[in-house]
Amino acid sequence: SAVISQKPSRDICQRGTSLTIQCQVDSQVTMMFWYRQQPGQSLTLIATANQGSEATYESGFVIDKFPISRPNLTFSTLTVSNMSPEDSSIYLCSVEAGRSYEQYFGPGTRLTVT
Amino acid sequence: AQSVTQPDIHITVSEGASLELRCNYSYGATPYLFWYVQSPGQGLQLLLKYFSGDTLVQGIKGFEAEFKRSQSSFNLRKPSVHWSDAAEYFCAVGAHTGGFKTIFGAGTRLFVKA
Numbered sequence: 001s002a003v004i005s006q007k008p009s010r011d012i013c014q015r016g017t018s019l020t021i022q023c024q025v026d027s028q029v030t031m032m033f034w035y036r037q038q039p040g041q042s043l044t045l046i047a048t049a050n051q052g053s054e055a056t057y058e059s060g061f062v063i064d065k066f067p068i069s070r071p072n073l074t075f076s077t078l079t080v081s082n083m084s085p086e087d088s089s090i091y092l093c094s095v096e097a098g099r100s101y102e103q104y105f106g107p108g109t110r111l112t113v114t
Numbered sequence: 115a116q117s118v119t120q121p122d123i124h125i126t127v128s129e130g131a132s133l134e135l136r137c138n139y140s141y142g143a144t145p146y147l148f149w150y151v152q153s154p155g156q157g158l159q160l161l162l163k164y165f166s167g168d169t170l171v172q173g174i175k176g177f178e179a180e181f182k183r184s185q186s187s188f189n190l191r192k193p194s195v196h197w198s199d200a201a202e203y204f205c206a207v208g209a210h211t212g213g214f215k216t217i218f219g220a221g222t223r224l225f226v227k228a
Contacts, residue, residue: 031214042204043158101214101216103160
């Protein structure tokens with residue numbers, strides 16, 4: 001298993017600004033994932049972040065809007081840039097547990113853009 | 115393309131009654147299947163998973179799910195629901211598409227009435 005923490009837990013931001021979300025894992029993991037969960041919706045994968053390589057973005061998400069860093073095997077950040085109210089969501093970090101493909105999720109960051 | 119369908123947006127059951135949440139998937143190969151639960155204000159937690167072998171899998175909190183290849187289904191069941199089971203339930207399929215990723219269904223919200 002893995003224990004994941006995220007900072008901040010929630011934030012209210014002005015449109016046009018940027019917010020960086022941190023994800024810390026208590027063990028070394030290869031693959032980390034960033035998801036967005038819009039109000040009342042399911043999870044949508046933003047990108048996969050492997051240590052030592054560029055993040056892989058899903059269709060509809062671009063690096064300029066959601067830059068990701070993965071400096072080591074226990075930490076990652078997601079930045080939401082030039083925010084608009086449509087970016088108001090819960091952002092979730094997750095890791096894959098070894099070869100079993102199950103994922104462990106952080107508690108999420110609730111972002112409100114005004 | 116891989117997809118997951120949860121036909122019920124929400125379900126209401128009485129405490130002590132049995133529960134079945136439906137899930138259908140679309141995937142060309144043998145799927146990795148998961149059920150996750152998201153309780154209010156909390157992150158996602160894995161309930162159970164299926165990779166191979168016995169098609170009836172047991173999970174945490176008294177949940178079980180049955181994989182039926184002929185029906186492309188992976189329904190979640192619990193014989194007696196407790197009020198604390200009220201939450202959002204997500205079915206997910208793991209897919210190898212240029213790397214492994216998890217695709218989530220839209221979710222089913224479970225309400226439990228006394």
